[in-house]
Amino acid sequence: MDRSLQVVMMYILTHLGLIFFLYPANIIESTDQGHWIPISLGIIIHIAFVLLYLKGLSFFPGRNIITIYSSFGKVYLILFLLPVFLYFISAAIIIVRAYSEILTIIFLANTPLWALMALLLFIPLFLSIQGVQAIFRTGILVSFLFLPFLLFVLIVSFQNVDVSYLYPIWNNDFSFITKQSYINSFFAISGGFLFLGFVQPEISFQRKKIVIAFAAVIPAFILSVYIPLLTFGKATAETFVFPFVLALDTIALSWIMFDRATVFFLLSLITFIMLFITLVLWKASIIIHHSFPSIKTGYIVAALTIVIYIACLLIPNWQQVQMLFKWNSVLRFYVLFTVPLSICFLGHLSKKKVY
Amino acid sequence: MLKKIILFSVLPFLIFPLSGCWDNRDINHRVMPISIGVSKMDEGYKVFLQIPEPAPDRLGTRIVTGEGETINQIIDNISVNMESAVDLLHVKVIVVDKRLAEEGLNDLISGFIRSRDVSAKAVIAICDDDIDQFFQSMENSEGQEGTILLDYFEKYSGWDPHIALSRVWEVYRSSHSYTRDVAIPMLKRGQTTFLEIVGSAVIKNGKLVEVISSDETLLYNAFKNKSTRGKIEVLDQASVMVISNDTDYKTEFTDQTPSLQTTFNFSVMILETNGNPSAQEIKKNLEELLLDRYKALVVKLKTSEADILGIGQHFRKEIPRKDLKNWRSDYYPNLEFNPIIHVDIQNYGNLKHTAN
Structure with a gap:
């Protein structure tokens, strides 16, 4: 059965969750003017590698990347799948820790971190034990419930926009490419699309339909940076850790019964992020399951959750989260570049063998 | 079967964390000031909280003051001394005295933005009068609803085109922006009306530099x-x-x-x-x-x-x-x-x- 809609929705939701998080601050910090240049560069890289990845997967209909790599031997498995696994674990740790910190900074100042992190992990744990089909069906449900909110918030966020802040529009200085903050922005660009290679054969989808998802994700990349920039200007926006959240704080709507539109926005994003963590847990668990088929996936997920939870508890402050981001960037780029390229390469190789 | 029985008997317990009962203060145990006043002392600040209090057939006003080194310390002290916790979530108007505005508002404003206790949308105004008496008279005036300062600035009630309406985030923006400053309204106690507008204070990089008429x-x-x-x-x-x-x-x-x-x-x-x-x-x-x-x-x-x-x-x-x-x-x-x-x-x- 064709489940393209579920895949497209999952793609949109997880990316929205990642983009509206640290991406705006990273991009705003990376350059002084002409922010559309780093944004477009990121989008181009994103689209190029997603298309490459899909192209590579099309050589192996109905197979996921674990079976693809393992059919070429143990070396491939260790060379490509092990970093992917490590990347998933570290990404989950960072996401859980950072999001619980955001929650405390933004609206739950008194709630202990351990409780927030337990919540952020418990629901993904439960959901990922239910298996891939349940995850994707939940994605559809969540998008029905929360995407309208998000759309509403995005529309009203234009309230305090001043177009003069668009200028100066051009920038001859391309030094942002080597800046750490720009490298960190790839967290939103590289992390979300790998699931496309894991879902087959349980969930089959048409490659073309993913292009629809680009249409939703590209504006999100641009708006997440430009709404705070046009509201505050670069000089002010760069002082914020979460510029987009502050930009939402400035919205004054007297006819809405809730004072802060930010809460709607954040709660939607948190459900998206829970879905993302669910996907990550599930992907990591099937990688382990493939290597140790005798262990039940349920136990693997539970063990992974406990490892992630303990790791999160060991991170004491925001400074350390930033450090993790830095260390994680090596894995991030390795995964971003090597997985799509290697799948594509192996695809061509296998094609030659057949004929 | 046994597994299902265990599962379903555990599930109802999940309802307990849902209440968030470990750190939640009920609304009747919070006081929510509508406007706060801040004045500069020789050392530290003095803070006035205007708290609406429901009286039998009207809404009364209670003024609570505190002194200390920083705003948060003062709020904390007031919280300790009061029977309920002070929650600044619904502060709509911040009144600062002229001296503080002349010395600079940057620390105060960035404190508000940093902690997000006070909404970034709160309106900011300067009191060109003795701020002690300004707040005292609010408590004394008969038949005064608790929301007078708020109503004064609301677009749907008291706002007029010669009042400069500026919010906390705009003042924050002006202290960082290269090309933009902000004007904030200046008030004093009126003769026959409660408030009287003096004009607007021109704030440049967080400091009062000029006053313009209404x-x-x-x-x-x-x-x-x-x-x-x-x-x-x-x-x-x-x-x-x-x-x-x-x-x-x-x-x-x-x-x-x-x-x-x-x-x-x-x-x-x-x-x-x-x-x-x-x-x-x-x-x-x-x-x-x-x-x-x-x-x-x-x-x-x-x-x-x-x-x-x-x-x-x-x-x-x-x-x-x-x-x-x-x-x-x-x-x-x-x-x-x-x-x-x-x-x-x-x-x-x-x-x-x-x-x-």
Whole structure:
């Protein structure tokens, strides 16, 4: 059965969750003017590698990347799948820790971190034990419930926009490419699309339909940076850790019964992020399951959750989260570049063998 | 089967964490001040909290004060001493005294933005009076609803086009922005009304540098394309009411000199006349009056190097970013400002206009 809609929705939701998080601050910090240049560069890289990845997967209909790599031997498995696994674990740790910190900074100042992190992990744990089909069906449900909110918030966020802040529009200085903050922005660009290679054969989808998802994700990349920039200007926006959240704080709507539109926005994003963590847990668990088929996936997920939870508890402050981001960037780029390229390469190789 | 029984008997317990009972304070155990006042002492601050208190048939006001080194310490102390916890979530108006504004608001404002206790949308005002008495009189005045300061600034109740409405985030933006300052309203206790507007304080990089009158504030609002509807202008021969206004800008940048041509279109309605002036006369006089006021305002602002009109915004295209940093000191004083005022008399009220 064709489940393209579920895949497209999952793609949109997880990316929205990642983009509206640290991406705006990273991009705003990376350059002084002409922010559309780093944004477009990121989008181009994103689209190029997603298309490459899909192209590579099309050589192996109905197979996921674990079976693809393992059919070429143990070396491939260790060379490509092990970093992917490590990347998933570290990404989950960072996401859980950072999001619980955001929650405390933004609206739950008194709630202990351990409780927030337990919540952020418990629901993904439960959901990922239910298996891939349940995850994707939940994605559809969540998008029905929360995407309208998000759309509403995005529309009203234009309230305090001043177009003069668009200028100066051009920038001859391309030094942002080597800046750490720009490298960190790839967290939103590289992390979300790998699931496309894991879902087959349980969930089959048409490659073309993913292009629809680009249409939703590209504006999100641009708006997440430009709404705070046009509201505050670069000089002010760069002082914020979460510029987009502050930009939402400035919205004054007297006819809405809730004072802060930010809460709607954040709660939607948190459900998206829970879905993302669910996907990550599930992907990591099937990688382990493939290597140790005798262990039940349920136990693997539970063990992974406990490892992630303990790791999160060991991170004491925001400074350390930033450090993790830095260390994680090596894995991030390795995964971003090597997985799509290697799948594509192996695809061509296998094609030659057949004929 | 056994597994399912265990599962379903455990599931109901999940309902307990849902209540969030470990750190939640019920609404009846919180006090939520609507406005707070901050004044500078020789060392540290003094804070006034205006708390609405439900009395039998009206809403009363209670004023709580505290002194200390930092705002958070004071709020914390008040919280300790009160029977319920102070929650600043619903603070809508922040009143600071003039001395604090002169010394600089940056620390105060960035504290609000940093902790997010106080909404970034709160309106900020300056008290040009003894702030102790200002708040005391709020408590004493009979029949005063607890929301007087809030109502004064709300667009749907007390706000008027000669009040500069500025919010915390705008003040924060002005202290970082290269090309934008902000005006905030200045209040004092009135004779017969509770409040009286003094004018607006011009805040440059978080510091009070100049005071403009409330007539000039109207021009400030018109410049920012805010509605000035309802404002009444009195001339020698007539008084008119502004019905609508809009503003167009044309910028030029030659030889490092910015020049701005602004066209203001006011639609007015005649309310009263003195003698029998012609429409042409009224129009001409009103245009002259507004033109003179605009010129005076800009001269005043240029000397204080505070760009509350956000004129620098229009030159972001021409001035490179590294020079834009010095907009206030290098370019702004040389600004050529050419206001053009168009007044259109939309109607003459209920009487036919018979003048020649």
